[in-house]
Structure formats: structure tokens, C-alpha cells
Amino acid sequence: MSLPVPIDLHVRSYGRVRESDRHAYAQLVLPLDGAVALEIEGRERMLDPLQAAFIAPGATHSQYAEGLNRSFIVDVAPATLDPVVGDRLHERRFAPVGPEARKLVEFMRLLVERGAATPALVAGWAPLLLDTLALDAARPLSRLDALLARVEADPGAPWTAESMARCAGLSPSRLHALFREEHDTTPRAWLLQLRLARVCAWLGAAELPIAELALRAGFSDQSALTRAMRRSLGTTPAEFRRRRRT
Structure with missing residues (x-):
């Protein structure tokens, strides 16, 4: 065929x-x-x-x-x-x-x-x-790869820098060093951007309430999501969804 x-x-x-x-x-x-x-x-x-x-x-x-x-x-x-x-x-x-x-x-x-x-x-x-x-395919996997794939598969889990370090079999200080070397960021900042990216995708495609999307992405409530989006993206979830739909 x-x-x-x-x-x-x-x-x-x-x-x-x-x-x-x-x-x-x-x-x-x-x-x-x-x-x-x-x-x-x-x-x-x-x-x-x-x-x-x-x-x-x-x-x-x-x-x-x-x-x-x-x-x-x-x-x-x-x-x-x-x-x-x-x-x-x-x-x-x-x-x-x-x-x-x-x-x-x-x-x-x-x-x-x-x-x-x-x-x-x-x-x-x-x-x-x-x-x-x-x-x-020609180079070995980083020690972060397995961890990042696991977090990306379930960003709403109660991840912290400490739990991510345990999952990767690393000390918190070594985890921070690897994130700086390979991604030029910190575990907490990387996790926040991942969660915001997922929420933005869901806001454009899903009809679920914003409060439910916030919890699904790992934010404590809708207010926490709103504060994070204002700091990082200069907008609110409701404004972002409205712009996507128009």
C-alpha cells in the first residue's frame, strides 16, 4: 500500500x-x-x-x-x-x-x-x-530522560524537586545541577512551564471548567493557576480561552 x-x-x-x-x-x-x-x-x-x-x-x-x-x-x-x-x-x-x-x-x-x-x-x-x-540514536540517554518522561506523562501529580530527585535516584543538589547543565533552568521552573503548556492546550480544546483543568495540571486551585499565568504569560485562563476561541 x-x-x-x-x-x-x-x-x-x-x-x-x-x-x-x-x-x-x-x-x-x-x-x-x-x-x-x-x-x-x-x-x-x-x-x-x-x-x-x-x-x-x-x-x-x-x-x-x-x-x-x-x-x-x-x-x-x-x-x-x-x-x-x-x-x-x-x-x-x-x-x-x-x-x-x-x-x-x-x-x-x-x-x-x-x-x-x-x-x-x-x-x-x-x-x-x-x-x-x-x-x-548515536548518543546515550541523559540521567534526566526517564524522569522527564515520567513527569510529562503525569504533570498533575504532586511533584516537588525532592520527589523528582528521588524518582531519578539523584540528590536534590545533583538534580539541580543537571537541569542547569542540560536545560538551563531549575526543576521547579521546568515543571511550572510544563504545567502551563498543558493548561494552555486544554483551554483551547476542552470545555472543562478552569478550576478542574487547574487541578488536573497540578495547581492547588484556580487562583494558583491564574497567578502563575499572569506572571508567566501576562494573561488569565479565562482571557486565554476567550482569545483562543475567537
């Missing part, structure tokens, strides 16, 4: 029944939530937000999942794929999703949730993501 467009992006969930497939285009599997077991030409790996998979054109593959899951599926026509990038990813099949790639995935997640992921944006985003994953 050929691909009718150069690059196509969609969100998919998998079930407990193993599904087998083979197609003439390349495919990138990027878990957003949960985990997916994926087998490519005899090599199997459990994918999560830290691990992506690249399926070369014509490669046989199958997948299944036990729990709730969602993944970005990026289909790429062979003529659109950079041969060097394709060869590098095909050699590894499974690539780590480092900080730079995660930022790109999070950016597209926000666009999809807002209904703003136009074909033109996807066509510009996908090659950059593939290039980034090809580079990430």
Missing part, C-alpha cells in the same frame, strides 16, 4: 491482540501515553515516551499493548525520507527520544490538541524530528 501524501500524522491506540502489518512507506511510532510492544523484523522492544521506533519501507512488524496507550504515528513516503537519516534509523530500529526530540513531540501534541496541526506544519515538523532522532 502506498501513501497518498508525502507525510501523514495521526494518533493511534493499540489493543491486546497483536496486529501484523507491512507497507511501502516508512513509519515512525512515538508513544505519548502508556507503553506499546513493537516487533520489527524479529527485534522487539517495549516503547514508552522515552523510546521511538522506526519502521523502514517494506519491513514486517507487529504490535500490541496491555493498558491504555496513545501514540503519534508518522507515515513518510520513501521519496520524502532523507536516505542518510532513514539508513541510520533503520540500522537501530529503536531510537531514544532525547530532550530535543521530546520538545518537538510536545509541540506537536499541543497543536493536535488545539486542532491546529495543519499538513504544512506536519510536513515541516516531521523531517526535523527524524533528524533529531537520528542524532539521538
Whole structure:
């Protein structure tokens, strides 16, 4: 089966029944939530937000999942794929999703949730993501990667710098040092920006009350969210939602 467009992006969930497939285009599997077991030409790996998979054109593959899951599926026509990038990813099949790639995935997640992921944006985003994953495949994961993926999957949990340090198996001082080295920020500031980004996406796409969105994102109440948005974005949740809708 050929691909009718150069690059196509969609969100998919998998079930407990193993599904087998083979197609003439390349495919990138990027878990957003949960985990997916994926087998490519005899090599199997459990994918999560830290691990992506690249399926070369014509490669046989199958997948299944036990729990709730969602993944970005990026289909790429062979003529659109950079041969060097394709060869590098095909050699590894499974690539780590480092900080730079995660930022790109999070950016597209926000666009999809807002209904703003136009074909033109996807066509510009996908090659950059593939290039980034090809580079990430050649270097080891940071000690922060597992922690960041876990927090990104559940930003509303009662995270603190201390609980994040315990989760990463680091001391609080070492966690702060790594955040400064790799992201030029602090754990608390990074967490706040993550929560604000999620709220902004939900405000543009969901009809839920602002108070409920605040709690879901990890803020103590609507007032705490309003104060944070005023300081960081110069607006309030209600004003932000109104502008998005108009």
C-alpha cells in the first residue's frame, strides 16, 4: 500500500491482540501515553515516551499493548525520507527520544490538541524530528530522560524537586545541577512551564471548567493557576480561552 501524501500524522491506540502489518512507506511510532510492544523484523522492544521506533519501507512488524496507550504515528513516503537519516534509523530500529526530540513531540501534541496541526506544519515538523532522532540514536540517554518522561506523562501529580530527585535516584543538589547543565533552568521552573503548556492546550480544546483543568495540571486551585499565568504569560485562563476561541 502506498501513501497518498508525502507525510501523514495521526494518533493511534493499540489493543491486546497483536496486529501484523507491512507497507511501502516508512513509519515512525512515538508513544505519548502508556507503553506499546513493537516487533520489527524479529527485534522487539517495549516503547514508552522515552523510546521511538522506526519502521523502514517494506519491513514486517507487529504490535500490541496491555493498558491504555496513545501514540503519534508518522507515515513518510520513501521519496520524502532523507536516505542518510532513514539508513541510520533503520540500522537501530529503536531510537531514544532525547530532550530535543521530546520538545518537538510536545509541540506537536499541543497543536493536535488545539486542532491546529495543519499538513504544512506536519510536513515541516516531521523531517526535523527524524533528524533529531537520528542524532539521538548515536548518543546515550541523559540521567534526566526517564524522569522527564515520567513527569510529562503525569504533570498533575504532586511533584516537588525532592520527589523528582528521588524518582531519578539523584540528590536534590545533583538534580539541580543537571537541569542547569542540560536545560538551563531549575526543576521547579521546568515543571511550572510544563504545567502551563498543558493548561494552555486544554483551554483551547476542552470545555472543562478552569478550576478542574487547574487541578488536573497540578495547581492547588484556580487562583494558583491564574497567578502563575499572569506572571508567566501576562494573561488569565479565562482571557486565554476567550482569545483562543475567537
